[in-house]
Amino acid sequence: MKGNRIIGTGMGLPARVVTNEDIAKIVDTTDEWITSRTGIKERRIAEDHETTSDFGATAAKNAMEMARIGPEEIDLIIVATLSPDRLLPSTSCLVQGKIGAKNAACFDLEAACSGFVYGLAVANGMMPDMGVKTALIIGAETLSRVLDWTDRNTCVLFADGAGAAILRHDGNRDRGILSTYLKADGSAPPPWLTVEPGVADLNPLGDYGSKDFAIRMVGKEVFKFGVRALPDAVNGALGRTDGVSLEDVKLIIPHQANLRIIDAAAKSLDIPKERFFINLQKYGNTSAGTIPIALDDANRQGLIEKGDIIAMAGFGAGLTWAGTIVRW
Numbered sequence: 001m002k003g004n005r006i007i008g009t010g011m012g013l014p015a016r017v018v019t020n021e022d023i024a025k026i027v028d029t030t031d032e033w034i035t036s037r038t039g040i041k042e043r044r045i046a047e048d049h050e051t052t053s054d055f056g057a058t059a060a061k062n063a064m065e066m067a068r069i070g071p072e073e074i075d076l077i078i079v080a081t082l083s084p085d086r087l088l089p090s091t092s093c094l095v096q097g098k099i100g101a102k103n104a105a106c107f108d109l110e111a112a113c114s115g116f117v118y119g120l121a122v123a124n125g126m127m128p129d130m131g132v133k134t135a136l137i138i139g140a141e142t143l144s145r146v147l148d149w150t151d152r153n154t155c156v157l158f159a160d161g162a163g164a165a166i167l168r169h170d171g172n173r174d175r176g177i178l179s180t181y182l183k184a185d186g187s188a189p190p191p192w193l194t195v196e197p198g199v200a201d202l203n204p205l206g207d208y209g210s211k212d213f214a215i216r217m218v219g220k221e222v223f224k225f226g227v228r229a230l231p232d233a234v235n236g237a238l239g240r241t242d243g244v245s246l247e248d249v250k251l252i253i254p255h256q257a258n259l260r261i262i263d264a265a266a267k268s269l270d271i272p273k274e275r276f277f278i279n280l281q282k283y284g285n286t287s288a289g290t291i292p293i294a295l296d297d298a299n300r301q302g303l304i305e306k307g308d309i310i311a312m313a314g315f316g317a318g319l320t321w322a323g324t325i326v327r328w
């Protein structure tokens, strides 16, 4: 344990609400199908001028306000995203510029929907040894721009928004991040969950040709993976603590991909579903955004109190999966 504590959380969401009924006007689907297969009722979708760095900056400002710190106190910004504003510069640098965190080192991290937990783990590892006392970790996406809005397999699931956390080294070893557990399996077939085309598809002297730029997914395989990965992320992170057991964990904040995956994980862990915090009905799957958005939602609802032990657990493309145990 290193004495690194989350002292503020925040979210930044588009104002535009898109319901299942709205989606049913775009592709051949129904509210009943989406609700029963995923649990999602509505999601937030960006306006034309809004970008990943905008949502990240808003989430960061809200987290800083809760933490009562100024931007110049931030030593490190990590933005986990698969939908950066641009390949260059990094979205973390864009967020830095927007919030005025002029003393921060900045980089992006790509671990898909596990990205926020990966980011927390990396920041935790850098504190305080690499001169980082205060870190801002953001999960932010504008997935609506990498969706094929004619593909009902994917466009009903994904959405836009960002969440953020401020991690501070205060040396108090009784609280803070107790463990992290990061996993990946690069042998899984990329088509299970991919965004194409990528740089590899570019003709060195040409362009993308006629290929669509969109998330493609083999839903059933990703579903089966999620059902295995979520319990493993929780158990793996628990196994790295000094004897914290599942019974000690008050709240599990899982990646908000699909209610049925969370149901199956609860069964597999043999705990009631009520111990999972769920808000996917409101926001859909914002990839790296779901866990910090859910963390902030739970925190602002007063569901996490000083001394509580919580778990966060994500899984996504790569494949990647990750868990962390935190004493608040």
Ligand SMILES: CC(C)(COP(=O)(O)OP(=O)(O)OC[C@H]1O[C@@H](n2cnc3c(N)ncnc32)[C@H](O)[C@@H]1OP(=O)(O)O)[C@@H](O)C(=O)NCCC(=O)NCCS
Binding pocket: 028, 029, 030, 033, 034, 037, 038, 113, 152, 153, 156, 157, 217, 218, 219, 220, 222, 223, 226, 257, 258, 285, 315, 316, 317
């Ligand atoms: C995508 C997902 C909801 C599909 O649910 P499912 O129960 O596996 O559904 P299936 O793929 O078997 O499709 C069943 C039928 O519904 C149809 N269908 C698919 N999407 C539909 C939609 N939005 N509306 C209506 N029908 C739809 C399919 O075409 C299929 O029809 P068919 O039987 O005539 O071929 C589910 O596989 C899933 O959630 N997977 C994980 C996805 C995920 O979480 N990805 C992100 C991870 S980070």
